[in-house]
Amino acid sequence: MTDRRSFLRGAFAAGVGGVAAASVSGAAASEAKxxxxxxxxxxxxxxxxxxxxxxRTTVVAFDVIAENRRELTDxxxxxxxxxxxxxxxxxxxxxGITAPPADSGVLGPAVPGGNLLVTAGVGAxxxxxxxxxxxxxxxxxxxxxxxxxxxxxxxxCHGDLSLQLSARDEDTxxxxxxxxxxxxxxxxxxxxxxxxxxxxxxxxxxxxxxxGFRDGxxxxxxxxxxxxxxxxxxxxxxxxxxxxxxxxxWDRIGITEQEQIIGRARDTGAPLDGDDEFDPPxxxxxxxxxxxxxxxxxxxxxxxxxxxxxxxxLRRGFNYDRGxxxxxxxxxxxxxxxxxxDIPSQFEAVQHRLKDEPLVDYVRPFGGGYFLVLPxxxxxxxxxxxxxxx
Amino acid sequence: xxxxxxxxxxxxxxxxxxxxxxxxxxxxxGGGAHASGTVLExxxxxCGTGWTHAHPGAQTLLVRNSGSAIAEVRLVDRAGAVHAELxxxxxxxxxxxxxxxxxxxxxxxCSDDGASDPRTGxxxxxxxxxxxxxxxxxxxTSDLSGAVSSYWTKVTAGVGRxxxxxxxxxxxxxxxxxxxxxxxxxxxxxxxxxxxxxxGTFGDFDGQINGRPEGLPGGVHYPGWTGFHRLEYGxxxxxxxxxxxxxxxxLDKDVRALQADLPxxxxxxxxxxxxxxxxxxxxxxxxxxxxxxxxxxxSLRTAAANVEGTRLVLxxxxxxxxxxxxxxxxxxxxLARLDxxxxxxxxxxxxxPLERRRLDGTTGQALELLAPVAEIAAPRRTS
Numbered sequence: 001m002t003d004r005r006s007f008l009r010g011a012f013a014a015g016v017g018g019v020a021a022a023s024v025s026g027a028a029a030s031e032a033k034x035x036x037x038x039x040x041x042x043x044x045x046x047x048x049x050x051x052x053x054x055x056r057t058t059v060v061a062f063d064v065i066a067e068n069r070r071e072l073t074d075x076x077x078x079x080x081x082x083x084x085x086x087x088x089x090x091x092x093x094x095x096g097i098t099a100p101p102a103d104s105g106v107l108g109p110a111v112p113g114g115n116l117l118v119t120a121g122v123g124a125x126x127x128x129x130x131x132x133x134x135x136x137x138x139x140x141x142x143x144x145x146x147x148x149x150x151x152x153x154x155x156x157c158h159g160d161l162s163l164q165l166s167a168r169d170e171d172t173x174x175x176x177x178x179x180x181x182x183x184x185x186x187x188x189x190x191x192x193x194x195x196x197x198x199x200x201x202x203x204x205x206x207x208x209x210x211x212g213f214r215d216g217x218x219x220x221x222x223x224x225x226x227x228x229x230x231x232x233x234x235x236x237x238x239x240x241x242x243x244x245x246x247x248x249x250w251d252r253i254g255i256t257e258q259e260q261i262i263g264r265a266r267d268t269g270a271p272l273d274g275d276d277e278f279d280p281p282x283x284x285x286x287x288x289x290x291x292x293x294x295x296x297x298x299x300x301x302x303x304x305x306x307x308x309x310x311x312x313x314l315r316r317g318f319n320y321d322r323g324x325x326x327x328x329x330x331x332x333x334x335x336x337x338x339x340x341x342d343i344p345s346q347f348e349a350v351q352h353r354l355k356d357e358p359l360v361d362y363v364r365p366f367g368g369g370y371f372l373v374l375p376x377x378x379x380x381x382x383x384x385x386x387x388x389x390x
Numbered sequence: 391x392x393x394x395x396x397x398x399x400x401x402x403x404x405x406x407x408x409x410x411x412x413x414x415x416x417x418x419x420g421g422g423a424h425a426s427g428t429v430l431e432x433x434x435x436x437c438g439t440g441w442t443h444a445h446p447g448a449q450t451l452l453v454r455n456s457g458s459a460i461a462e463v464r465l466v467d468r469a470g471a472v473h474a475e476l477x478x479x480x481x482x483x484x485x486x487x488x489x490x491x492x493x494x495x496x497x498x499x500c501s502d503d504g505a506s507d508p509r510t511g512x513x514x515x516x517x518x519x520x521x522x523x524x525x526x527x528x529x530x531t532s533d534l535s536g537a538v539s540s541y542w543t544k545v546t547a548g549v550g551r552x553x554x555x556x557x558x559x560x561x562x563x564x565x566x567x568x569x570x571x572x573x574x575x576x577x578x579x580x581x582x583x584x585x586x587x588x589x590g591t592f593g594d595f596d597g598q599i600n601g602r603p604e605g606l607p608g609g610v611h612y613p614g615w616t617g618f619h620r621l622e623y624g625x626x627x628x629x630x631x632x633x634x635x636x637x638x639x640x641l642d643k644d645v646r647a648l649q650a651d652l653p654x655x656x657x658x659x660x661x662x663x664x665x666x667x668x669x670x671x672x673x674x675x676x677x678x679x680x681x682x683x684x685x686x687x688x689s690l691r692t693a694a695a696n697v698e699g700t701r702l703v704l705x706x707x708x709x710x711x712x713x714x715x716x717x718x719x720x721x722x723x724x725l726a727r728l729d730x731x732x733x734x735x736x737x738x739x740x741x742x743p744l745e746r747r748r749l750d751g752t753t754g755q756a757l758e759l760l761a762p763v764a765e766i767a768a769p770r771r772t773s
Binding site: 093109 | 473475488490523525724744747748755756757758761766770
């Protein structure tokens with residue numbers, strides 16, 4: 001525990017979370033009660049995969065600048081400790097006159113616990129020669145390739161580490177990122193960062209993306225996650241795709257074309273052969289795609305055949321909105337994330353089927369990467385990546 | 391834990407607390423777990439009155455200035471280490487003081503802006519509990535006087551070297567040989583950057599000698615822009631050597647004026663500890679972003695000169711920091727790492743994205759470690 005001192009400066013008062021929760025009053029107490037709906041920090045899996053997505057998120061890729069394996073280990077211990085502290089909440093230690101305040105103060109003097117999900121992963125580049133880990137790269141952890149319809153910008157791709165921070169409110173996300181970055185400056189630097197949000201149901205059902213369609217309807221059931229998502233040691237493979245949506249162009253095409261491109265009705269989210277969002281499409285009854293075109297997004301992504309059942313992925317989409325491009329069009333789109341046991345037979349199989357789908361004219365994938373979401377932190381003595389670094 | 395409220399002045403205390411909450415001080419409502427409710431008086435006449443049943447642990451003390459002068463209040467232990475402070479506490483004002491107290495003896499020390507000496511209240515004893523929060527002995531203005539004079543001696547010597555090098559630069563520009571002028575520009579500019587002229591150390595001279603075009607009407611075309619960066623812009627943008635002669639003459643004149651003025655200038659002892667991180671804050675913002683570069687491609691040489699400027703400050707403060715700042719060896723280690731990463735490089739464009747991030751992160755880590763120096767070594771009234 002003493003090793004991480006080089007990067008760990010200041011900590012929240014140990015065990016204060018419980019004290020604060022027991023005695024906060026009024027509005028804070030009711031919020032704390034609601035927050036207990038989120039799971040605690042320790043567990044077999046990291047938080048932020050299984051849970052319903054929270055409305056505000058940031059996906060951040062880091063380059064590790066630590067000089068050696070020991071500093072990398074310090075870094076992982078520090079990220080773990082900050083995540084534990086930030087998700088537990090409490091009153092940050094005062095620094096007195098010995099230092100500037102240990103906490104940014106963005107969340108007030110007592111940091112509410114339970115309203116933050118922290119999910120950390122490692123990229124294939126961490127296993128190059130820098131840290132003596134070349135022989136320890138998990139064989140299924142590779143570098144995201146360029147797919148046929150991609151326009152990748154290297155500045156927005158890959159990374160040694162991934163970190164996703166999600167919360168109900170944006171200030172909670174910002175607070176956590178500032179805290180973690182402050183405690184790890186000498187060991188990791190942000191390579192790219194994309195903020196996202198999840199829309200509320202409009203008017204009900206699965207949240208809509210910025211094309212106006214419900215996105216994420218056909219996710220695997222919780223009971224299937226062990227088979228489709230989690231690796232044997234409690235990790236999972238994460239694919240991040242940063243996908244610009246050409247919303248002005250999209251808004252200039254007719255509703256019939258939009259719905260045939262997606263394969264669902266825009267208003268209800270129902271497949272074009274159904275009435276309700278959750279009606280399963282009956283592709284076998286429509287073999288030549290007279291109702292749901294063979295090239296539609298939902299049909300290519302998940303043909304619902306025996307062969308395609310194993311390629312299902314756990315999708316988590318977040319909208320992003322970040323200004324205006326050089327031609328005056330809005331720069332917005334999708335931070336697509338998905339989780340699976342095996343990227344080649346799941347995400348890449350889906351991606352291969354989607355090659356040259358009609359939707360590609362309206363979207364532009366420009367970044368992202370592949371990461372291994374590390375197994376969960378089991379207890380107070382454990383830390384993220386311990387098994388890899390041992 | 392029901393807060394203990396002193397009998398004497400209890401009604402006053404409650405009224406003050408209520409006012410603070412109504413006034414929107416959410417520290418008291420949000421940090422309710424730690425607000426003890428005990429109100430300590432802080433004035434020369436009644437310093438620490440009301441603090442009779444002190445307890446260990448993290449807590450918020452409410453401190454009320456019951457006097458008629460503006461007060462400074464510090465919570466000190468028997469060894470003289472300061473645990474917390476409130477500056478500029480107005481008469482009648484109550485403010486929270488957050489502390490973590492372990493076993494030991496503590497008292498308030500009160501001073502006001504009048505002529506009276508600080509007064510230390512009665513020590514209270516705390517037994518049991520865990521470790522207390524961080525504390526450090528105060529640094530007085532006289533503790534800093536040695537640091538200031540040794541720093542100023544080195545700055546004066548540095549200005550002497552600078553004067554010689556700007557004279558050489560002036561001659562080189564006058565010769566009309568652009569290559570020679572460019573070669574003479576760099577050592578003169580680095581001599582200035584080594585002085586660590588952050589945040590108005592040299593008053594108006596800094597703007598004249600090393601001003602950047604941001605904020606000038608018309609930017610680089612503003613006729614009143616002078617100094618090293620103006621000359622750099624001209625030398626690396628094909629301006630005629632005869633027109634740059636005037637710029638170099640003016641720079642030489644301004645540097646000599648700085649040198650002549652130096653004996654009349656004094657550095658506020660309160661400023662020196664701030665410089666410890668401010669110099670590199672500027673480096674990160676204008677050199678490592680490339681913003682300051684006007685064509686010479688020497689941002690990283692400037693950054694290395696700024697590290698030297700930071701060391702000048704740190705070395706002067708070392709006598710007061712050595713016993714007060716346990717992370718001082720780490721500061722030295724991170725500055726050494728920064729030096730090593732800068733070595734052999736001049737321009738940001740020579741670095742790969744990963745090398746740039748390494749430099750940014752190392753600078754950032756050094757800054758995190760330098761920032762406490764400003765807090766620890768800030769001059770405080772001790773007696």
